Amino acid sequence: MNAQTASKHAASLKTPSLPLAKPEAIGLSSARLQGMSDTFKREVDKGATPGVTVLVARRGQIGWFDAIGRQNPLASAPMAHDTIFRIFSMTKPIVSIGIMMLLEDGHFLLSDPVAKFIPEFSETKVGVEHNGELELVPARRQMTIQDLLRHTSGLTYDHTGTSMVQRLYQQSRLRSRKITNAEHAAMLAGMPLICQPGAEWNYSRSTDILGRIIEVVSGQTLGAFLNERILAPLQMTETAFHTPEANAGRLAEAFATDPWSKEKVQLFNMLEKPAMESGGGGLVSTTMDYARFAQLLLNGGSLDGVRIIGRKTLQLMASDHLGADVKIQGTLVPAGHSFGLGFAVRTHQGIAPFMGSLGQFFWSGMAGTFFWIDPSEDLIAVFMMQGPGQREYFRSLVRNGVYAAVE
Numbered sequence: 001m002n003a004q005t006a007s008k009h010a011a012s013l014k015t016p017s018l019p020l021a022k023p024e025a026i027g028l029s030s031a032r033l034q035g036m037s038d039t040f041k042r043e044v045d046k047g048a049t050p051g052v053t054v055l056v057a058r059r060g061q062i063g064w065f066d067a068i069g070r071q072n073p074l075a076s077a078p079m080a081h082d083t084i085f086r087i088f089s090m091t092k093p094i095v096s097i098g099i100m101m102l103l104e105d106g107h108f109l110l111s112d113p114v115a116k117f118i119p120e121f122s123e124t125k126v127g128v129e130h131n132g133e134l135e136l137v138p139a140r141r142q143m144t145i146q147d148l149l150r151h152t153s154g155l156t157y158d159h160t161g162t163s164m165v166q167r168l169y170q171q172s173r174l175r176s177r178k179i180t181n182a183e184h185a186a187m188l189a190g191m192p193l194i195c196q197p198g199a200e201w202n203y204s205r206s207t208d209i210l211g212r213i214i215e216v217v218s219g220q221t222l223g224a225f226l227n228e229r230i231l232a233p234l235q236m237t238e239t240a241f242h243t244p245e246a247n248a249g250r251l252a253e254a255f256a257t258d259p260w261s262k263e264k265v266q267l268f269n270m271l272e273k274p275a276m277e278s279g280g281g282g283l284v285s286t287t288m289d290y291a292r293f294a295q296l297l298l299n300g301g302s303l304d305g306v307r308i309i310g311r312k313t314l315q316l317m318a319s320d321h322l323g324a325d326v327k328i329q330g331t332l333v334p335a336g337h338s339f340g341l342g343f344a345v346r347t348h349q350g351i352a353p354f355m356g357s358l359g360q361f362f363w364s365g366m367a368g369t370f371f372w373i374d375p376s377e378d379l380i381a382v383f384m385m386q387g388p389g390q391r392e393y394f395r396s397l398v399r400n401g402v403y404a405a406v407e
Helices: 003-012 030-045 088-104 119-123 145-150 164-170 181-189 206-218 222-231 245-250 287-298 311-317 388-404
Strands: 051-058 061-069 084-086 125-130 133-138 284-286 337-339 344-346 361-364 370-374 379-384
Touching: 030 051, 030 061, 030 388, 051 287, 051 388, 061 287, 088 145, 088 206, 088 222, 088 287, 088 311, 088 361, 119 181, 125 164, 133 164, 145 206, 181 206, 206 222, 284 287, 287 370, 287 379, 370 388, 379 388
Parallel strands: none
Antiparallel strands: 051 061, 051 379, 084 284, 125 133, 337 344, 344 361, 361 370, 370 379
16 A cells, blocks of 8 residues: 555544655665565465455554455455454563553562562462472562563463463453453462572463452553543543443454464454453554554654653663573564563574564454564554464564565
8 A cells, every 4th residue: 555545544543643655765675565465365265264454554643554364354434544354462561661651650560579569469379280280389579560560470371271270260260351450360370380580481361460450559450541641642532441332343353263273263352342351462543543552662762742651761662671591481572582571672683484583573463363563674564453372473564575675
């Protein structure tokens, strides 16, 4: 999509746009970006996904913003620039910025124990499997706020494995959207940890607990805090824990059955207001809303004259916080990468099986949404779709397509 066409679309959006430019004016190849869009058109035609959006900005200006396919496989409405998506774990970076704003305000240190704000975590035990039994042993130290931010807390997710601790998660009400953040935190504190705090990186419900700490410290609901301190100042007017019924015609939906695995796909109802405002995965948003957040991060914490977070604070967040001593479990942190405070961080130019730059940071959502910040190339990219089974494949496609267009 050229800048003139993108400008017409941006003018129709409720959310303020970032500035627009022709791709070549900001060091991008329009022919190669069109080639990337053609790649996704082929995937849509093959039935791999109903539709996608992809936005690429460089030097503070949007050079490409394309909407491809359909919003909903059961309707004829085309995918649009203002389509609303479940962003799931792309909620985490926003909440991580929120907790670091409170750190800047002087409410705590990263080394403070979680139990200082949620007392139920003071007696947490670690579950050790032994001869088919789950033995509970004392934690060698308290989990800290830094542990929550970098997923070394000992918490986990029930969908990332089949350990005995994860099976306890599966048997609980942790996934319910009808419990409050306080109830969720108390329930989680009553379960054993999957490992000693600080020993392993396990993708987890840690950011849900950060959301609860935000509530305890600020005296507001998580949604109210995020809106007041981040979303409203950035004019991210379409980002919230649900969207009004008036937006029912703008919602992106996945295939009911995954086209590759043939498994049923069940995603939450975006029109339903949840009791639990999940800091780990509850927000809905649009491509442009999230692009404004991404541009804030690339700018070092400010956008359109509004500073949300300090430059050095953000620099700390986008650094390696695992080092060589923390064992990374699972495959969510790719080879050649580590994890910071709310983001994965590229630590090697090579090793990873896709393109990128040293120091870039990013995260994604389980339904297929994805974004990254590349400071060395002064570039951001935001990719949106609703297709859980295709998310890893499509993330590599969009990375490779964007970097192929960088001049």
